[in-house]
Amino acid sequence: MAFGIQIYNTAGETVIDTERGESLLYAGTAYTATANSTYPKNNWTGSKLILARPASTGYTGKTISRYSWGGKWALAQTGAAAALVWRELRAQNEDQLTPANYGLVIYKSGGASSSNILLSATDLDATAELVATGKFNSTSGPGGAGGYYQEFSMDGSLDPGRYYVLATNTQSQYAPGVRGSTPYELHLDYRFDYTNGKILIQNYFVTNPTSSSATSNVESRSFDWAIFYVINGGTLDNNFS
Amino acid sequence: MAYGLEVYAANGTKIISVSSRVSRSVASGTTSSINNGAYIDVAITDLTANDDWQVFVSATSPPQNINSKFQDCTRHSGYFRITNNMGVASAFDYVVVRTG
Numbered sequence: 001m002a003f004g005i006q007i008y009n010t011a012g013e014t015v016i017d018t019e020r021g022e023s024l025l026y027a028g029t030a031y032t033a034t035a036n037s038t039y040p041k042n043n044w045t046g047s048k049l050i051l052a053r054p055a056s057t058g059y060t061g062k063t064i065s066r067y068s069w070g071g072k073w074a075l076a077q078t079g080a081a082a083a084l085v086w087r088e089l090r091a092q093n094e095d096q097l098t099p100a101n102y103g104l105v106i107y108k109s110g111g112a113s114s115s116n117i118l119l120s121a122t123d124l125d126a127t128a129e130l131v132a133t134g135k136f137n138s139t140s141g142p143g144g145a146g147g148y149y150q151e152f153s154m155d156g157s158l159d160p161g162r163y164y165v166l167a168t169n170t171q172s173q174y175a176p177g178v179r180g181s182t183p184y185e186l187h188l189d190y191r192f193d194y195t196n197g198k199i200l201i202q203n204y205f206v207t208n209p210t211s212s213s214a215t216s217n218v219e220s221r222s223f224d225w226a227i228f229y230v231i232n233g234g235t236l237d238n239n240f241s
Numbered sequence: 242m243a244y245g246l247e248v249y250a251a252n253g254t255k256i257i258s259v260s261s262r263v264s265r266s267v268a269s270g271t272t273s274s275i276n277n278g279a280y281i282d283v284a285i286t287d288l289t290a291n292d293d294w295q296v297f298v299s300a301t302s303p304p305q306n307i308n309s310k311f312q313d314c315t316r317h318s319g320y321f322r323i324t325n326n327m328g329v330a331s332a333f334d335y336v337v338v339r340t341g
Contacts, residue, residue: 007245007246008245009245009246009259009260009261009262009263010245010260011262012262012341013262013263013288013341014263014265014266014341015245015246015257015261015263016246017264020265020339022265022267022339023265023266024263024264024268025263025264025338046327047269049297049336055251055317065311066299089263090263091266093266094243094266103314104248105303108278118265119320122251124250124256124257125246125250125251125256125261126256127248127256127257127261128264128294129262129263129264130262130264130340131262132290133295133340138293166297168297168299168336169297169298169299169314171310173307177262177319184307186307186310205307208316221310221312221313222314223296223297223298223309223312223313223314224295224296224297224314226295226297226338228264231254231255231256232250232254232256
């Protein structure tokens with residue numbers, strides 16, 4: 001390394017590396033959506049990744065996902081959390097920051113323009129730390145109406161309201177079975193279980209989901225899921241504590 | 242604190258600790274349209290298949306049916322691959338994140 005700075009965490013993972021030139025991702029402003037049409041239509045920039053969680057522990061057992069029928073953002077229908085909190089996962093170099101005259105600012109090569117910012121400490125109010133990641137490819141679970149999933153256990157000593165899931169590449173679909181068709185649900189999504197301190201990462205398709213004859217199949221996908229823990233500083237967190 | 246980076250917000254909350262697994266933005270964009278059954282490889286310097294990397298992909302024109310997530314995104318050395326099995330052609334938005 002000829003110039004610049006490298007910082008690692010206690011596990012040896014990179015925090016900042018000026019040669020790599022990767023800008024810090026942080027959690028943007030929290031918004032609460034209460035209906036399909038507002039998630040995350042209002043206040044979404046249209047390109048940033050979306051982190052989301054249920055609006056309260058009262059939504060335990062509900063799913064969080066993108067319902068991408070026709071490419072539209074919305075809450076999934078029956079069975080989904082009807083109110084949720086969401087944030088954008090934003091890169092600091094895309095925010096046209098004007099850092100203060102104090103504190104730590106790290107730029108990549110190319111000069112002190114906002115698009116070269118890798119980290120600006122004084123512009124950070126909320127960070128989002130990756131706490132778990134994997135693929136939607138579990139074969140574990142009860143099958144039937146319970147489906148197939150991986151389990152993530154929330155740290156019981158932490159605020160459960162700070163756990164967010166990466167919703168951008170997920171999907172739920174609920175077909176109620178009108179006019180004699182078979183009802184079904186598709187889950188490539190997350191289910192929050194605050195009662196047991198779990199987040200389930202689900203991947204299954206189930207027919208007749210509310211009957212005793214429910215039948216589910218694994219829907220294995222190779223794309224990534226991720227769970228983040230949001231830490232707030234300068235703004236009041238909309239959490240459960 | 243023996244080493245590493247700690248960042249405190251204005252109200253004194255520690256928002257980055259020496260053990261934080263920090264996420265960074267590596268690349269983002271939109272692919273050209275991919276036909277059903279086809280794939281596109283996107284080159285990313287240093288990319289690997291391990292969990293230090295994540296690639297988040299979503300179709301820009303998914304169909305209005307159950308196939309709308311029939312795509313895969315696999316990470317490889319130096320590139321990732323998006324395979325479209327949705328039954329219709331679509332471009333895909335992607336964001337590449339590094340956490341290691």
